[in-house]
Amino acid sequence: MSSTVNRRKLIKQVLTGSAALATGVVIPSNILAAVKNQTSSTSLKGNINHTACRWCYSGIPIDTLAKNFKEIGMIGMDLVGPADWKVLKDNGLTSTMCNGAEISLTEGFNTLQYHDQLVKNYTDHINYVADAGYTNLICFSGNRKGMDDAIGLKNCVTGLKRIMAHAEKRGVVIQMELLNSRVDHKDYMCDKSSWGVELCKQLDSPNFKLLYDIYHMQIDEGDIIRTIERDHQYFGHYHTGGVPGRHEIDERQELNYPAIMRAIVKTGFKGYVAQEFIPADKDPIVSLTTAIKICDV
DSSP states (O other), rough: OOOHHHHHHHHHHHHHHHHHTTTTTOOOHHHHHHHHHHTTTSSSOSSSSSEEEGGGGHHHHHHHHHHHHHTTOEEEEEEGGGGGHHHHTTTOOEEEEEEOSSSSSSSSSSSGGGGHHHHHHHHHHHHHHHHHTTEEEEEEEOBBBTOHHHHHHHHHHHHHHHHOOOOOOOOOEEEEOOOOOOTTTTTTOSSHHHHHHHHHHHOOOTEEEEEEEEEHHHHHHHOOOHHHHHHHGGGGEOOOOOOOOOOOOSSSOOHHHHHHHHHHHHTTOOOOEEEEEOOOSOOOHHHHHHHHHOOOO
């Protein structure tokens, strides 16, 4: 950089997700190091437990990614199965949302024919998660495939009740993700928070929650902050993403993430907020670092 002033200006731009990233400029390594330093665990406020999803950084080896996550000040990594838990532990991270028990996003608890396989998978994975000292395990409703939502809800209750006593005994929280069915997951059943909340009420277990994906719910229903204020007791985990496009969560998209994070903090939430955007700028770790800074209210 030509001067200290320019260096400070670029750091500020990176932290706010502005011109340096938007123009695709390659960020010098010393500037990236400064950004990471400004968003380290010692500088984070501690109101949000930060994590991010593994799949968004599939081009980065998981051991390298884990080291980056730790440097940024994150607590763990989302959507990591048992095969990679040792890598997380070796880097002082937790598996903040475990996966691997599901059949697929489209074949879930709303369909009776999958129940026996799902019950076996989830019984095994509840044990894996508990034995590893983790808490959260993701699940999915599956697609409608012409099925009425009320029938799908009843089927989900039937299937999930077969595993909930074991989840409660082992201290594992089963979390069904809310996904949009308008853009990304056509025909997915658990696409409205009201449907998911009703499922929670019918199961009536402290070990069943919803994974409230802010990106997905902005697309399918909006009204994000009011929904969080009203139904937060049913939400056990949060995901982010810029709308539209599911890219960086800065000013290039429509959601006000600092306001959303403040609403989450106000509810007394002590779980995890995971970044789940697909980086579109040149350096995905800079994008992630910026997102953590945006959400650290």
